[in-house]
Amino acid sequence: MFALALSVGASTMTLPVLAQQEGDDEPKGGKWPQASLRAEASEQIAQDTVRITLASEVSDATQSAVAKSLSKTLQSVMDDAKGDAKVKVSSGNYHVWPMNNEKGKISNWRGRGEIFLKSTDFAAASELAAKLSDRMPISNLDFSVSPQVRAKHEEALLTQAVKAFGQRAQALTDALGFAGYSIRNIDLSGAGAQYQPAQRMVGMAADKSSVPLEGGTETVTVSIRGSIFLQTTQK
Structure with a gap:
């Protein structure tokens, strides 16, 4: 389906690629309209392309415990995900933050990590996401044109x-x-x-x-x- 549009006005555009040369073909006293x-x-x-976001969230008493648990999950899932040649795997967002109690003191720590699966083979991406779902479930789906x-x-x-x-x-x-x-x-x-x-x-x-x-x-x-x-x- 093609849509065509036309507008006429006094303004001119930038980035000239072909210009009228001034000379005898121009009217006396001014330029062409x-x-x-x-x-x-x-x-x-x-x-034709899908990007599946897998996410894991953990909570623990210390920052180091959260980081260790989250990193272990991400590394495990990344290693298994890379075994499918039809799906491109990449790291996503990674964040560890403190949780405060009513007195403003840190009560515990939370963390969230993501892994992206991108492919033009929807079936392969879906099957791989299902395989990894016990450790990192799907949090988002995005579709686009390659x-x-x-x-x-x-x-x-x-x-x-x-x-x-x-x-x-x-x-x-x-x-x-x-x-x-x-x-x-x-x-x-x-x-x-x-x-x-x-x-x-x-x-x-x-x-x-x-x-x-x-x-x-x-x-x-x-x-x-x-x-x-x-x-x-x-x-």
Whole structure:
């Protein structure tokens, strides 16, 4: 699905890539009139990557006891998680903090550590998370579009956006009764992604069965902003 937009105004854009040269083709006493245009192309893309956050929380009387217990769990889970080549494993947040009683004194210590599982193979990531759930249960799921897939779609969208910009520039030129146009400057950019999260379940069953994972979609957009010279005569 492609969405195209046009706006006309007096402002001009930065980052010139192609400029009109001043010379005999310019009207006497001033420059050609200018117009600012915008065009964009969008497409819904299925999210093909999942990041599962595994977390462990511990509590003990001393800071060292909390750190030792948490580090032992993290190291154990990290060692087992690295055995699956389909899933990328990395360390997440790690934090140890004191808990105070009503008198403001430290009563005990708590700690929390995370490990991230990232993969384009949802089944493999789910099975690995289930395997590790007795030591570090799932605390969060995030879905996204991989950089490789995003780049491929943005390349196709760029062609569509450039074509739309040219069509809009010509339509504006014709509507205002000018003979032609030339590009003054152009700025190309992505317009960001709109997320449509899918239904997702967090937590593990007692028998360590894998969690069903299903990604949503993202609206990937490529936009073009620029300005043109409106010419009274053809070059």
